[in-house]
């Protein structure tokens with residue numbers, strides 16, 4: 091573990107985008123049953139080739155049932171003052187229901203460990219802003235303007251635990267085994283150009299959306315400038331930040347159904363669209379025309395945890411599938427797994443004789459795999475874009491070549 | 494009163510007497526009256542030569558070379574030969590000097606100071622010959638967002654409620670800039686429209702109206718409504734993929750169109766609905782647009798007249814305040830916005846304006862794209878940029894700075910045979926392009942010219958794909974405004990700041 095660079099990068103590395111290769115793993119229990127973090131630790135730590143000890147993290151959904159109606163902030167602080175300032179700022183904007191240190195296994199010989207804190211929060215009512223919108227503003231404010239403070243996560247009944255070290259070290263440090271969640275995401279990193287910093291590790295979170303990501307977004311400039319129109323400041327210089335904001339914009343603000351949002355991020359090729367019937371062409375062309383700047387380009391595979399309103403795990407790769415993603419379903423069909431490598435699943439089945447996968451498959455390039463709490467596998471990542479969707483349009487393109 | 498002052502000619506016609514067969518072909522082909530046969534040999538009046546190269550190309554004996562006049566004026570670094578010539582010309586005829594094509598001052602091109610990024614290791618590049626790279630784009634206005642309603646009982650039921658405004662598809666992010674029938678010939682227009690149709694891109698008509706013969710190309714034509722309203726009637730409005738209100742042109746911001754009477758033949762007189770031989774001078778402003786609300790009204794009127802079936806946009810010259818003007822135009826209802834930089838071409842413009850007014854398109858794109866974003870409007874409109882996009886590198890950089898579509902005209906003329914002699918306003922173009930003289934027009938073979946334009950843009954599009962592939966991008970939509978993939982290497986870092994581009998090495 092590296093006991094430095096908690097809430098920001100050293101000066102000379104700032105304003106540089108981080109490029110890295112990564113391991114990603116996650117699963118969701120469809121019936122909502124909560125299980126310990128052990129399983130996801132096994133899944134991620136076996137992917138050792140994809141990490142170099144410079145960052146790892148976990149997102150856990152369903153860990154705070156007692157406070158499930160409040161926003162759970164996970165913070166990193168460098169100093170006591172930063173903590174005081176942040177909590178003071180929070181207090182001015184709503185009610186802090188509970189505030190406590192997140193338990194960690196900090197080695198005794200470390201002089202300057204980070205302060206890792208959580209607060210359950212109820213924002214002040216506002217006539218013109220939704221509560222989520224207030225939280226978004228608070229997160230942006232703390233990360234941009236309160237020195238030595240960083241918000242790791244801000245969703246309800248969930249939390250992100252991350253830092254600079256090997257995945258097994260981060261798991262030990264946060265005692266991940268001790269949490270019980272119905273959905274787990276885990277990430278390990280291989281950054282190329284920075285020493286890494288705690289806040290810059292994945293998962294990257296905003297509200298109830300957490301993203302783990304392997305890859306590099308070649309459309310970063312386009313996406314970042316698009317988001318700037320909507321007040322998202324991309325200050326962390328990671329591609330993952332952009333992906334999380336795009337999910338937030340498309341799903342929460344524009345209220346696109348998840349399956350449609352994933353089509354905006356990785357749309358089918360025009361050649362494929364031309365083969366569809368007129369109705370589907372109109373829908374897909376409307377998506378491509380309207381969301382041309384939201385499209386993600388470059389090699390990526392991501393797994394996204396989302397819980398607004400229904401907890402969902404989404405896997406998606408770029409349209410050429412230049413980074414890997416595999417999916418699996420357990421024998422009892424209650425758990426859907428995703429990982430950058432099949433090794434994650436093998437690790438689970440080989441260490442437990444009573445457990446096997448019903449099926450392991452490779453989702454298609456640019457095609458979302460979506461697993462929803464209570465619903466199961468809604469999309470398996472193999473269907474053509476609009477297949478299984480009962481799509482209709484009332485509006486649609488006018489005068490487009492297909493209308 | 495004209496007091497002609499002999500000006501040292503720039504060019505000389507050199508005829509190799511041994512190779513000359515005295516066939517007199519060159520005499521016939523020279524539309525500027527340079528060459529004649531004196532009974533014994535071909536002689537040239539070099540004073541009139543414009544170096545259009547027609548004679549040299551047509552000579553069967555390969556006997557002609559156009560060379561620079563070596564005769565030397567006393568050198569002066571400030572009073573260059575060009576400046577002295579301007580003074581002599583003006584003291585000779587006392588008028589405003591006309592010029593054609595684009596700004597010819599050797600001002601540094603910002604495009605040339607920009608470098609492109611490419612992938613190495615952490616992101617794989619894409620080979621366009623093996624993998625799909627998309628260059629298709631939509632032209633028109635988009636909503637800010639789409640509204641889908643999901644069926645609550647059935648999660649998989651989704652219904653699209655948003656009706657998009659008129660939009661059409663183009664196979665490449667390229668448009669042929671506005672050149673009117675009048676400034677260029679019937680055959681040149683025909684070749685351009687045919688090429689646009691076969692490439693599935695669009696071409697502008699300029700402000701010269703649309704000849705009924707060309708109505709069949711309407712789906713690939715953007716017609717222009719300019720201050721002179723030449724040729725504007727319902728037929729004209731209804732025969733277009735999009736309508737553009739021309740406020741300004743890069744070569745002559747603040748000026749109206751300018752078609753010398755020499756070029757107003759009977760064909761032009763019919764299409765423009767003006768008397769034959771009269772100068773067609775568009776008023777400088779639209780006399781029904783003195784402010785932004787007036788423009789909004791004209792946009793609304795044109796949309797109404799076309800029953801909201803085609804995008805209606807506005808073209809402005811890139812000037813100092815383009816960014817706020819652009820915001821006003823988009824707020825005023827424009828579906829697309831065309832920006833024309835100070836190097837943009839023209840068939841005729843006062844030299845003083847052509848050479849000294851306006852700003853570089855690179856800066857205008859950057860400023861307009863940025864300001865529209867601040868206002869949350871950028872993604873809703875199509876931004877077209879031209880003046881001057883010379884080759885694919887400029888096109889690619891214009892898109893990366895923030896344009897949806899690159900617009901160009903000069904390269905199209907050059908592809909058809911133009912030698913950039915800059916005499917278009919005289920109506921004597923020996924290549925049959927910028928002329929209305931029947932014997933000259935027929936020199937331009939429509940199908941050959943069309944194929945050359947097609948080849949040109951096909952190659953640009955292939956080069957665009959090569960660059961996208963090298964950048965690891967598989968759709969041109971992810972290049973637009975992706976300034977992250979540009980770096981600056983010019984002498985003035987402040988330019989990089991305005992462009993929102995980092996310096997190379999950063």
Ligand code: SF4
Pocket residue numbers: 508512513514515516517518519520535551552553554555556557
């Ligand atoms: S075209 Fe060539 S060969 Fe014929 S007269 Fe002219 S210079 Fe001589």
Ligand code: SF4
Pocket residue numbers: 545593594906910911912913914915916917918921922923924926927
């Ligand atoms: S179009 Fe003709 S007149 Fe104009 S520059 Fe080109 S060759 Fe010369």
